[in-house]
Structures are given as C-alpha cells and as structure tokens.
Amino acid sequence: MMIIGLTGGIGSGKSTVATMFKELGVPVYDSDQRAKYLMNTSKVIHDQLVALLGEEAFKDGALNKSYIAGKVFNDTELLAKLNNIVHPVVRQDFIDWSNDQDANYVIQETALLFENKAQELYDDVILVTAPKEVRINRVLDRDNTTREQVEARMNNQLDDETKLELANYVIENTDLERTRSKVLQVHASILSDC
Structure with missing residues (x-):
C-alpha cells in the first residue's frame, strides 16, 4: 500500500481535494x-x-x-x-x-508537511495550490479572523514556489471542475504505480 501526503497552504482547498479523493474510495486521514x-x-x-x-x-x-x-x-x-x-x-x-485500511493507497492530509520536513515519510506528495488572494478570501469567508491574521499564518508556511519543487503532483484549486479532473488524473497515476 502506498502512503501519499496531501498538503497545501492555508485556504488552498486541501479539504475540498481530500473529499474528492474520498469520493473515489481512497481512505483519507485528516x-x-x-x-x-x-x-x-x-x-x-x-x-x-x-x-x-x-x-x-x-x-x-x-x-x-x-x-x-x-x-x-x-x-x-x-x-x-x-x-x-x-x-x-x-x-x-x-x-x-x-x-x-484495505486500499491500494491512503492519503494523509497535513498542512505543514514540507515545513516539518516530513516528505520522506511518503511515497508521493500532492500539493494543492491557489492564488494568494483567493486563499485569503476563502479563509476570511470561512473563519472568524482578520486579513492580518490570515497573512501572519501564511507567513509561517513555506511559499508555494518552494513547495512546487518538492511535490510529486500539483493540483491548482480555483475551478472545481478542473480540480476534479486533475484529482482523477492524479488518482489514475498513483494507481498505476501501486
């Protein structure tokens, strides 16, 4: 069984992507x-x-x-x-x-995977990304917080450019249909490696 890490900065939509993998029958650990x-x-x-x-x-x-x-x-x-x-x-x-779990692969959804230098614990890592302003607005809509607090949390995370070099797969999460399509591609690719 393969162990896959799923990560992304605050507001990137990790949980949305995780749900899409769950819908495909992949066990996901939050x-x-x-x-x-x-x-x-x-x-x-x-x-x-x-x-x-x-x-x-x-x-x-x-x-x-x-x-x-x-x-x-x-x-x-x-x-x-x-x-x-x-x-x-x-x-x-x-x-x-x-x-x-009884599956070809499982996913561990974890926010600070690269920040904790944990990528070696996984067979592959999926990075979820979205533009900074989109991420900020998602968090403002979701949490009872301020823009300054969101930006402070973002500043405690690695930037996407650094993470892109470390990830095996990247899912840009701005349009749900494109995101779902990319999840299906990644799923098929991982299954072909199992």
Missing part, C-alpha cells in the same frame, strides 16, 4: 482533526502539555485552545516544543490507522 481529538484524549499529550504550558493548558478537562494559542502564537520555540509533543502521537495514530 491530521488536523485527529490532532485536535488526540490533544483532548491522549494522556501522553495531556501530561506533556501540562509540563510545558502549565495546568491552564486544560480547562474543565478539555484543551484550553485560546490559552495555548496565546502562549505559542508569537513564540516559535514554544510552538516547536508543542509540535514535538503532538506530531509523534499523530504520526503513530496515522500508522495504526493505515494498517487498518
């Missing part, structure tokens, strides 16, 4: 959703987050997201420590999940 779940349920993560950020990291038994975001937002060293706690648990969860 790293962000699983990370949120595991941060609330994993004793390993709980204990390490409390050691790193204090008891306030959890409120009424649940992850205190606003407290954690406030602590790590402008502190890259603390954010790296947080990621070093969460990512290994998510990685093991993905491996366990993959072992339960």
Whole structure:
C-alpha cells in the first residue's frame, strides 16, 4: 500500500481535494482533526502539555485552545516544543490507522508537511495550490479572523514556489471542475504505480 501526503497552504482547498479523493474510495486521514481529538484524549499529550504550558493548558478537562494559542502564537520555540509533543502521537495514530485500511493507497492530509520536513515519510506528495488572494478570501469567508491574521499564518508556511519543487503532483484549486479532473488524473497515476 502506498502512503501519499496531501498538503497545501492555508485556504488552498486541501479539504475540498481530500473529499474528492474520498469520493473515489481512497481512505483519507485528516491530521488536523485527529490532532485536535488526540490533544483532548491522549494522556501522553495531556501530561506533556501540562509540563510545558502549565495546568491552564486544560480547562474543565478539555484543551484550553485560546490559552495555548496565546502562549505559542508569537513564540516559535514554544510552538516547536508543542509540535514535538503532538506530531509523534499523530504520526503513530496515522500508522495504526493505515494498517487498518484495505486500499491500494491512503492519503494523509497535513498542512505543514514540507515545513516539518516530513516528505520522506511518503511515497508521493500532492500539493494543492491557489492564488494568494483567493486563499485569503476563502479563509476570511470561512473563519472568524482578520486579513492580518490570515497573512501572519501564511507567513509561517513555506511559499508555494518552494513547495512546487518538492511535490510529486500539483493540483491548482480555483475551478472545481478542473480540480476534479486533475484529482482523477492524479488518482489514475498513483494507481498505476501501486
């Protein structure tokens, strides 16, 4: 079974593309959703987050997201420590999940694949792209946020030009029919390699 990474910058439409692969019967693991779940349920993560950020990291038994975001937002060293706690648990969860799948290939949807230098963990990587203004407007429509906050998040991610050199497949996600057509092409290409 092949392991495929699916990544792209904020607002690029990773989830839209992931849904299209799911519709083709490809198992897709959503790293962000699983990370949120595991941060609330994993004793390993709980204990390490409390050691790193204090008891306030959890409120009424649940992850205190606003407290954690406030602590790590402008502190890259603390954010790296947080990621070093969460990512290994998510990685093991993905491996366990993959072992339960019966498919020619599975996809792990993960936002910071290249930023975390994780591309060597995958047989191939699919990069989802869209123009910057399109991405900003999508996030503004989707999230309760400001343009400045979206641009700050974008600045914490590698630019598409850098990612293009590292990806095996690129799906430009601006027109849904063209995106769907490209997903079908990529799907056929991956199946031919299985």
